[in-house]
Amino acid sequence: MQETEKNLLQTLERIAKLLSSYGSFDSILKQVLHVIETEAGLKDPAITILNFSSSLRPKDKKREELEKKYKPPLKDKVPFNGSTFLISPIRIEGRDIGFISAIAEEKDVREEVLSFLSFVGSLIGFSFFVLAKEKTEVKNVGNIIFRSKQMDEVIKLALEVAKSDATVLIRGESGVGKELLAELIHNNSPRKSKMLVKINCAAIPENLLESELFGYKKGAFTGAITDKKGKIEMADGGTVFLDEIGDLPLPLQAKILRLIQNKEIEPIGGQPKKVDVRIISATNRNLEELVKEGKFREDLYYRLNVIPIYIPPLRERKEDILPLVEFFIEKFNKKYKKNISISKGALTILEKYQWYGNIRELENLIERLVLTSSDLVITPDDIPDYIKEKIHEEEKRKKEEPEEVLPSKREKKAEENKKKTALQEIFEKLEISDSRGLLSLIEDIEKKIIENVLAESKNISDAARKLGISRRQLEWRLRKYKIEFLNYGRKSSFQK
Numbered sequence: 287m288q289e290t291e292k293n294l295l296q297t298l299e300r301i302a303k304l305l306s307s308y309g310s311f312d313s314i315l316k317q318v319l320h321v322i323e324t325e326a327g328l329k330d331p332a333i334t335i336l337n338f339s340s341s342l343r344p345k346d347k348k349r350e351e352l353e354k355k356y357k358p359p360l361k362d363k364v365p366f367n368g369s370t371f372l373i374s375p376i377r378i379e380g381r382d383i384g385f386i387s388a389i390a391e392e393k394d395v396r397e398e399v400l401s402f403l404s405f406v407g408s409l410i411g412f413s414f415f416v417l418a419k420e421k422t423e424v425k426n427v428g429n430i431i432f433r434s435k436q437m438d439e440v441i442k443l444a445l446e447v448a449k450s451d452a453t454v455l456i457r458g459e460s461g462v463g464k465e466l467l468a469e470l471i472h473n474n475s476p477r478k479s480k481m482l483v484k485i486n487c488a489a490i491p492e493n494l495l496e497s498e499l500f501g502y503k504k505g506a507f508t509g510a511i512t513d514k515k516g517k518i519e520m521a522d523g524g525t526v527f528l529d530e531i532g533d534l535p536l537p538l539q540a541k542i543l544r545l546i547q548n549k550e551i552e553p554i555g556g557q558p559k560k561v562d563v564r565i566i567s568a569t570n571r572n573l574e575e576l577v578k579e580g581k582f583r584e585d586l587y588y589r590l591n592v593i594p595i596y597i598p599p600l601r602e603r604k605e606d607i608l609p610l611v612e613f614f615i616e617k618f619n620k621k622y623k624k625n626i627s628i629s630k631g632a633l634t635i636l637e638k639y640q641w642y643g644n645i646r647e648l649e650n651l652i653e654r655l656v657l658t659s660s661d662l663v664i665t666p667d668d669i670p671d672y673i674k675e676k677i678h679e680e681e682k683r684k685k686e687e688p689e690e691v692l693p694s695k696r697e698k699k700a701e702e703n704k705k706k707t708a709l710q711e712i713f714e715k716l717e718i719s720d721s722r723g724l725l726s727l728i729e730d731i732e733k734k735i736i737e738n739v740l741a742e743s744k745n746i747s748d749a750a751r752k753l754g755i756s757r758r759q760l761e762w763r764l765r766k767y768k769i770e771f772l773n774y775g776r777k778s779s780f781q782k
């Protein structure tokens with residue numbers, strides 16, 4: 287095989303891997319461009335996807351004109367400033383959604399180079415097609431990311447109670463997003479233009495907590511040289527968020543009760559004052575237990591618990607893990623000016639882990655991975671050992687449970703297979719090796735793509751539409767690749 291051809295083949299393999307990794311499509315496309323430039327030796331590669339948030343193209347007037355001229359694009363190569371301009375369409379379901387272009391330094395470019403670019407374009411189109419289908423709706427409500435039904439209910443309830451002044455008690459393990467939810471409620475309430483004042487009852491030393499909360503009068507104690515407003519008074523007209531309410535000392539519990547009942551506070555050494563605040567509290571402790579032990583006032587418990595909202599732990603809503611990973615990768619890519627994505631293998635590990643520290647633990651891990659990753663893709667090797675060990679222990683524990691609780695191995699395997707993207711299956715089935723030419727590899731991939739689309743199509747016209755080619759073109763390919771199309775049990779063969 288020729289050197290250039292071998293090189294293009296390896297580049298193609300790398301791009302295929304990138305496209306089947308998980309991450310925001312935007313950052314994956316940027317990586318693809320980088321690979322085209324550094325490994326296939328094409329200059330200024332550009333991907334333009336209509337209606338896409340970012341434009342991944344260099345600024346060049348003459349080239350822009352060329353791209354316009356070829357829109358809707360045809361696959362072509364044309365002379366350009368002494369080199370060659372290459373362009374090829376990106377299609378989904380027969381619609382042109384954009385194009386890929388690049389500059390080759392030579393005047394006479396080999397046909398393989400254009401085929402290579404055109405093939406990358408097809409792969410991108412196909413990835414888009416698969417992605418669009420796979421994505422069930424991920425929601426972002428006030429920066430709370432979720433896809434699970436449980437969280438959907440939590441958010442609906444929160445938005446509903448936000449409208450009123452009702453006292454809310456948010457429960458849930460550490461790191462599930464209690465504070466974030468309190469912010470959501472405040473920001474969607476009629477009080478949103480006033481302050482949300484957060485007080486962590488566990489973080490402030492007991493002897494300072496009272497003056498922090500209620501303020502003091504000048505001369506109330508040594509050192510009180512001026513009047514000081516308490517945090518609750520600062521929130522007048524707004525919301526007070528009492529975090530870790532289970533740690534509130536008993537004497538202060540009485541004062542909070544008075545605030546709720548009489549809408550009144552008493553600064554240390556001063557007169558009682560009226561304040562208008564809404565109270566949202568949160569805890570990860572078992573308040574009922576604390577009441578029983580006499581560490582938490584029962585009357586206060588009932589006053590706070592008017593509307594309880596429980597946020598389930600992440601391990602009980604595993605569908606949220608992937609969107610959260612994507613969200614945090616994007617967040618830290620921006621923060622650290624990086625362009626990292628994550629492989630499906632690494633994701634599978636993250637999905638299996640129990641996340642006892644919930645979203646906070648996940649967020650911290652992703653930040654570390656993005657910051658320390660030397661490669662563009664986070665792979666299973668990058669995931670810390672303690673996570674893999676915990677998963678291993680968990681699996682061992684499950685195996686020791688009674689047999690009937692476990693789904694059979696085959697069922698499990700079928701379940702796992704279902705989770706793979708169509709694209710991954712295609713790439714896994716392919717044995718990319720140096721011994722074959724680029725065109726034969728492209729034919730193989732084309733065949734697999736056709737088979738995949740056929741499996742999900744009602745009839746040949748439907749499949750042709752999805753593939754963006756005519757029915758006649760598809761029939762020709764079915765004959766070429768000896769593919770049979772099975773339609774409702776009726777066999778129509780295209781074999782000669």
Ligand SMILES: Nc1ncnc2c1ncn2[C@@H]1O[C@H](COP(=O)(O)OP(=O)(O)OP(=O)(O)O)[C@@H](O)[C@H]1O
Pocket residue numbers: 429430431432458459460461462463464465466467570610613645646649
């Ligand atoms: N659904 C979510 N989407 C995006 N980020 C989230 C989500 N849930 C939590 N986070 C983030 O995870 C971190 C922990 O959330 P938060 O501080 O609200 O948890 P918490 O329940 O108050 O934890 P603790 O009990 O430890 O105080 C924060 O950085 C928060 O922004």
Ligand SMILES: [Mg+2]
Pocket residue numbers: 464465529
């Ligand atoms: Mg918190």
